[in-house]
Structure formats: structure tokens, C-alpha cells
Amino acid sequence: MKIVVLGGDGFCGWPTALHLSDAGHDVTIVDNFSRRAIDAELGASSLTPIRPLAERLDAWEEVSGRRIGFAEIDVARDYDALLALIGDEENGPDAVVHFAEQRAAPYSMKNSRTKRYTVDNNTNATHNLLCAVVESGRDVHVVHLGTMGVYGYGTAGMKIPEGYLTVQVTADEDAAGNPAEEHQVSQEILYPSNPGSVYHMTKVLDQHLFAYYAKNDRLRITDLHQGIIWGTHTPQTARDERLINRFDYDGDYGTVLNRFLVQAALGYPLTVHGTGGQTRAFIHIRDMVRCIELALANPPERGDRVKIFNQMTETHRVRDLAELLGRISGAQVAHVPNPRNESAENELHVVNDAFLELGLKPTTLSDGLLHEVEDTARRYADRVDLDKIPARSLWTRGNRAGVPEGAPTQRP
């Protein structure tokens, strides 16, 4: 398959591009290096020393004998270049994997500028892609990385289904609009959204763009509602130091379990927000790349509704993860004031049958894999800037965030 990976230089995009290339697909990365630019803006950097993309691509060719193409395009702004790539009669893609969005909830909540950037960038990128596929007249399967956060994290006394919910409404008209006896009508709707940040809200907006283009233009679209990724290596990124994936530990881009693993490796008290009562869905990065491949191999038919998968393999409560790391690596746990506006406690039960039925064998939390990430953190500990660890982006002005008591100010 010819596959374009939008955002192919990022945390999910890079290992996905390598995995698909290794599986024999003809892959082209599109990126505008916005993620590297935000690192510079925040004065933060990946724990792991990521190489410039050109060097990564040469290294991949050296170890695999396969070339991954590259086009520098800002998908949210440079529509003509995107259309030229997708519309190419000879070399245009069979599928596009869309990761080209600002993906950090804390960054999206930092200030008006980052809120506006996140909305402009994410919704324009998605809409430009959909317009380009329609205008190209080509049959291109769009696979988008969405988020579990579109549903919110509550329960309605049922497991969260894969995208759609059947509801009963009481109707008092017949199909022609004439008054009729009250009767029950069944309808399938998108599961009600309840985003918890401006970033998550952009993925809700994406869902509606997808539903419209699948209906109106019969585009084939798969939306993957992904949980929190943990881990950093895949078999491909581990093949050569120059292929190493990025690893974020800072308060804006670092996600909870990977942050805790770095903190454990540094002897920094684990930054549990509030009571740590939030339950979230998780998936290991190796499963993420397999899920993308499965989604590409199982597209919807033209005219079908958007195919939605819950891309997660297990749920955990934040304080349980902290306690587990305390047990296996002696880490101290600190309860810091929660910078976010979120429920103190939540339960989360999720249906994830679609990927399991397609053959996904989940890589679940294990001491061995946790130690693997901690070892990576220890190996690059001298690159850590301790000042970047506390989460300082606040959801509302009344919130406070902070450095845990007893946090080291110097690296071990």
C-alpha cells in the first residue's frame, strides 16, 4: 500500500512510519516540524536524543534497505501542496494516517494563544485533508488518531461503546410528519461528547467533520479513539540509536505513566495530581503501531459511516500506578495540587472488542516493560531538566500546581 503519514516526525508518527515501512508498505512522511518548534518555545526537549528527520531517514534506509519519502508541508496552512501530494495520479496514496495535530491537553490550556493555535491547527489540518481527498477524486482511506477523551471519563452505567450509541426517542409524528400516536423510535448517534480540554475538544470537532464527509462524499474514514500511550521503543526504533523515538517528561507533553517512570528513575517524588483518583485508558506504544496497521488493513466500504475503534487495552487509576511504581522501584509519591479541572475520582469501563477481534494481542502493564522504560530514563538522566517536571499549565485561575515537597533540585 502507498501510505502517507501526516505528522510522521512525532511521538506516534515516527514509530508508525517505521512499522509500516518494515511491513513492506511504501511510506511517505509529511511534517512541518511543529513539535520540535514547540520544544524550542517551551525550552523543553525529549529525554531521548532524537536526530534530525533527514538523519533518521538515512539511518532507516541503512538498517532496513527501505527508503521512506518526506515532504515538508504544513497541513493546516498549505492546502495546495497537500492536494498535489494526495492527488498525484501515479504516486498518490491509498491511505493517509493523520497525526498532524497539537496533542497535549496542558499545552492547549496554557493561554489564549495556545488555545487558538490548537483549534486553528487541528481543525484546519483535518478539514484540509478531507477537502483534498474529495478534490483529488481519488479513493483514499483516511485513518485518524483521535482520543478516548472525546467521551469524557465518566460512566453512564455501561461500558463506553466504540463510537456509537443506540438511543430510543419518543416520537409523535409519522414518517411524513403527520401527528401520530406516541411510539418509540431507535436511533444511532455518536456517543455524547464531554471533552476535558481545548485539545480534546478539537478531536470532538474532528468527529463531526468525519461524519459529514463520510455521509456527503462517501469518504472511507477510520477514527481511532486512543488512550494514553506508555513506553517509547518499538522493535523498529530500537534497531539503531539514530532511530530512537522521542520521550516527553515535561509538564505539558509528558503523559502520566511515562512521567512517573522518569520521576522514579530520578528519585523525584511522583507527581500525582490531587488524590490521583482519575482512571484512564492506556495502550503500549507497540500496540499502537499494530492497531494502525490493523485499521489500514480493514477499511470501511465507501458509503459506510465512520468506523470507530477504541484503541486502548487496559484502564488504571493514577494513584494505583504511582503505588505500583513505589513498590517496584521504591519511588516516593507526592500528592500535588491538581492543575486541571477534572473529577477527583472516576470509574472507566470501555469496550475494545473490535481490535481484539482483528487479532490484537494486548501488551499489558508488566514489571519487565516498566523497568525497560525506567532503564531508558536512567540512561538519559543527564538530559533531564528538573525544572520542566512540574505541570504548570492551569485549567482555571483558581487552580494551583507545584513542585512536590522533597523534590530534588539537581539530577542524581
Ligand code: USQ
Ligand atoms: N496526571 C497526574 N500527574 C502527572 C500527569 C498527569 O496525576 O504528572 C493525571 C492528569 O491529571 C490526568 C491523567 O493523569 O488525570 C492523564 O493525564 P495525561 O497527561 O497522561 O493524559 P492526557 O492529558 O489526557 O492526554 C494524553 C495525550 C493525548 C491523548 C490522551 C488520551 O497527551 O494526546 O489524546 O492522553 S486520553 O487521556 O485517553 O484521552
